[in-house]
Amino acid sequence: MDILQDLERRGLIQQTTDREGLEKHLKENQVTLYCGFDPTADSLHIGHLLPITMLKRFQQAGHKPIALIGGGTGMIGDPSGRSTERSLNTAAVVKGFSDKIEQQLARLLNFDHGTNAAVARNNHDWLASMTAIDFLRDAGKHFGINYMLAKDAVTSRIEQGITYAEFSYMILQSLDFLKLYEQENCTLQIGGSDQWGNITAGMEFIRRSKGEEEIKVFGLTVPLITKADGTKFGKTAGGAIWLDAEKTSPYEFYQFWFNTDDRDVMKFLNFFTFLAQDELAALQTEVDHNPGDRVAQKRLAEEMTKTVHGEQAFQQAIKISESLFSGDLKKLTANEIEQGFKDVPTETIAKANINLVDLLVEASISSSKRQAREDIKNGAIYVNGERNQQLDYQLSETDRIEDTFTIIRRGRKKYFLIRFN
Known part of the structure; x- marks a missing residue:
C-alpha cells in the first residue's frame, strides 16, 4: 500500500x-x-x-x-x-x-x-x-x-x-x-x-x-478533528492538553486518551498511531463486543504517552492510575502525587503533628468538628488510602509521603491533598 x-x-x-x-x-x-x-x-x-x-x-x-x-x-x-x-x-x-x-x-x-x-x-x-x-x-x-x-x-x-x-x-x-x-x-x-x-x-x-x-x-x-460528543478535541475542563510535561503531566496526558469516547477511539487509533492493520481490527472487535473493558482506549493511551513522553513516563502514569483505582496510595512518590492530584483541593499547612479532626476542619474537608467526628465514626475518612475511624488520631511524620503530602479521601471519590511545609 x-x-x-x-x-x-x-x-x-x-x-x-x-x-x-x-x-x-x-x-x-x-x-x-x-x-x-x-x-x-x-x-x-x-x-x-x-x-x-x-x-x-x-x-x-x-x-x-x-x-x-x-x-x-x-x-x-x-x-x-x-x-x-x-x-x-x-x-x-x-x-x-x-x-x-x-x-x-x-x-x-x-x-x-x-x-x-x-x-x-x-x-x-x-x-x-x-x-x-x-x-x-x-x-x-x-x-x-x-x-x-x-x-x-x-x-x-x-x-x-x-x-x-x-x-x-x-x-x-x-x-x-x-x-x-x-x-x-x-x-x-x-x-x-x-x-x-x-x-x-x-x-x-x-x-x-x-x-x-x-x-x-x-x-x-x-481533516480538523471533531469529537462525537460535539466538544472540541484537545480541550478539557482544565484547558489545553500540552506536549510539555510541565504544563500537562504524563498522567493527565494518559488519562485524556484513556477517556476517549467509544465512538472516537478507532478514529484516533487510525489517525495517531502506527499500529498494524490486524491489531486495529482486533481492537475494533473489542470496542464492538467488550466496550466496558476499554482495551482500545488503553492501547491508544499507551501509544500516545510513549510517543510523546517515553516509556518511563508511561509506566509512571500506569502506576498512578492503578494506585488510584486500588486505593493503595502509599507507594506513590511525591512527584506522582502532584501529577495524580493536580486538580484536587489542596491545603498547605505547617509541618507538625496534627489531630485528624482538626485537620479535617482546617482543610475544609468537614464543615465543623462535629461533622468531622461523624465522618470519622461513619468510616468516611481515608488517610493515604486507608480507612481511619480513630477520633483521637494524630497525624505524624509516618502519614506524610516523602515528608510532604498526605492524601485524605472523604466518601468514595472526594480527594483532598494536604501539603506540609
Whole structure:
C-alpha cells in the first residue's frame, strides 16, 4: 500500500491538489515536504500531533520532512480559523517559544539518521531581512486583491474586521513555500484543512514568481478533528492538553486518551498511531463486543504517552492510575502525587503533628468538628488510602509521603491533598 492509499484508508486526507499527479510524484521521487508550526505558546499541544504524525508517516515512507517553525509568521498571527486577531508577542518571546518548539519537534521526528532525516527550519531567517519594498515588489505584485478576498480565512473575518497584518499572512506563508522550494526542493506542503487557502496560494505564488505553469508543487490537508460528543478535541475542563510535561503531566496526558469516547477511539487509533492493520481490527472487535473493558482506549493511551513522553513516563502514569483505582496510595512518590492530584483541593499547612479532626476542619474537608467526628465514626475518612475511624488520631511524620503530602479521601471519590511545609 502506498502512502496516499494508507492515508486515505485512515481517513487522513481532507483535500489534495492533483491527486494522480501527487501519487506519481511520490512514487518516482524522494519528496521533500513541509508543515508549519507557529510559536504562539511555549509548547505544542495535541492539536499539533496530527500534522506531526503526518510528517512521520511520509518519513517512514522514505520522504524527507521539514518542520518549519514560524519565527517570522508567529510575529503576525494566522487569521485562519479565528474570529479575532491574536495578541502580538515581542520578538524575544517568539524566539523563546520557537526554541522550545524546535526541541519538542526533535523528540517527535527523526532528525538524526538517513538520507531522509527530518530538518527544522525557521522562517524568521528569510522574512526578518525582507524590506517593505522587497515584500511588495517581489511578493505582493503576484497576489490579486480579489483572489485574496475569496479565501475562507479572509471572507470569514470580513464582517468582524481583519487587519492588514493578518490579511498579509497568506503572502508570508506563500513566501515560505517559495523559499523551501528554492532552497530545499520542497514540493509538498501539508496542514490542517483550515490551511487550504494558504497552501494553494503558495502553490500559485511559486508558479507566478517562476513564470512556469507546469512546476510540480502540491498541497494536502488533513481533516480538523471533531469529537462525537460535539466538544472540541484537545480541550478539557482544565484547558489545553500540552506536549510539555510541565504544563500537562504524563498522567493527565494518559488519562485524556484513556477517556476517549467509544465512538472516537478507532478514529484516533487510525489517525495517531502506527499500529498494524490486524491489531486495529482486533481492537475494533473489542470496542464492538467488550466496550466496558476499554482495551482500545488503553492501547491508544499507551501509544500516545510513549510517543510523546517515553516509556518511563508511561509506566509512571500506569502506576498512578492503578494506585488510584486500588486505593493503595502509599507507594506513590511525591512527584506522582502532584501529577495524580493536580486538580484536587489542596491545603498547605505547617509541618507538625496534627489531630485528624482538626485537620479535617482546617482543610475544609468537614464543615465543623462535629461533622468531622461523624465522618470519622461513619468510616468516611481515608488517610493515604486507608480507612481511619480513630477520633483521637494524630497525624505524624509516618502519614506524610516523602515528608510532604498526605492524601485524605472523604466518601468514595472526594480527594483532598494536604501539603506540609
